[in-house]
Amino acid sequence: MKQATDFFKMKQNQEPIVMLTAYDYPSAKLAEEAGVDMILVGDSLGMVVLGYDSTIPVTVDDMVHHTKAVKRGAKDTFIVTDMPFLSYHVSRSETLKNAARIIQEAGAHAVKVEGAKDVIYTISTLTEAGIPVVAHLGLTPQAVGVLGGYKVQGKDAESARQLIEDAKKCEQAGAIALVLECVPKQLGEEITNNLSIPTIGIGAGNKTDGQVLVYHDVISYGVDRVAKFVKQYTAVTEQIVNGLQSYVSEVKTRSFPEEKHMYSMKDEELSVLYG
Numbered sequence: 001m002k003q004a005t006d007f008f009k010m011k012q013n014q015e016p017i018v019m020l021t022a023y024d025y026p027s028a029k030l031a032e033e034a035g036v037d038m039i040l041v042g043d044s045l046g047m048v049v050l051g052y053d054s055t056i057p058v059t060v061d062d063m064v065h066h067t068k069a070v071k072r073g074a075k076d077t078f079i080v081t082d083m084p085f086l087s088y089h090v091s092r093s094e095t096l097k098n099a100a101r102i103i104q105e106a107g108a109h110a111v112k113v114e115g116a117k118d119v120i121y122t123i124s125t126l127t128e129a130g131i132p133v134v135a136h137l138g139l140t141p142q143a144v145g146v147l148g149g150y151k152v153q154g155k156d157a158e159s160a161r162q163l164i165e166d167a168k169k170c171e172q173a174g175a176i177a178l179v180l181e182c183v184p185k186q187l188g189e190e191i192t193n194n195l196s197i198p199t200i201g202i203g204a205g206n207k208t209d210g211q212v213l214v215y216h217d218v219i220s221y222g223v224d225r226v227a228k229f230v231k232q233y234t235a236v237t238e239q240i241v242n243g244l245q246s247y248v249s250e251v252k253t254r255s256f257p258e259e260k261h262m263y264s265m266k267d268e269e270l271s272v273l274y275g
């Protein structure tokens, strides 16, 4: 299994790092079989598997539950789990307790936290406690209410400068990697060149050390609209809908089940049924 030191080496060797989200046993198993380098149990699960309209309602219990399933599906892949909304803005001991559940109880290898400022301190607290942390800057969806929507971040010189500074602070606080979401490609490249830890981009151009996408977006599974940065490599929704409609119609018309789907008794035993 690749781990933090391998991801550093991959950056040094300019070997792209592939991260993909997964939320349950089958998605994790298929992600591992496809050869992703690391799995993110993202709090995007709130939207793509739980049907909320943001990541805000997601709880530590949700993250623990889904991480356990992912662990069972991908025993040989580095797993990063998001700390959900507000679970790392509480007291130091509450923050450690929440992170410990994700690492100890659920079995993630690292946690991911969004933002800078006070979160920088949290990154060092968790790191000092022995918990590997992935930082997340740029568009930070848990702050959607403050950011005023899902928008590209760091487009002007001042906010770009701030992001470069924040990225450096995340590294200094001990983060093992940095997820960079929805920033101009030039900024993605600049931050990548400024750091010795790997950057994993999502909508951050092609110069970051790795890329991450949401599982359901990559295979177009039950998602309506996708962001500009998403590439859909296959479209399974249509196949699923077609399959389900055929099932409904075959049951309605009694063309399913067919003889080959049935069990049968031997003729000499049938008297018990017919008297």
Ligand code: KIV
Residues within 6 Å of the ligand: 021, 040, 041, 042, 043, 044, 045, 082, 179, 181, 202, 212, 213, 214
């Ligand atoms: O929750 C998530 O899926 C994420 C990625 C989009 C980086 O945080």
Ligand code: NA
Residues within 6 Å of the ligand: 042, 043, 044, 055, 082, 141
């Ligand atoms: Na997330």
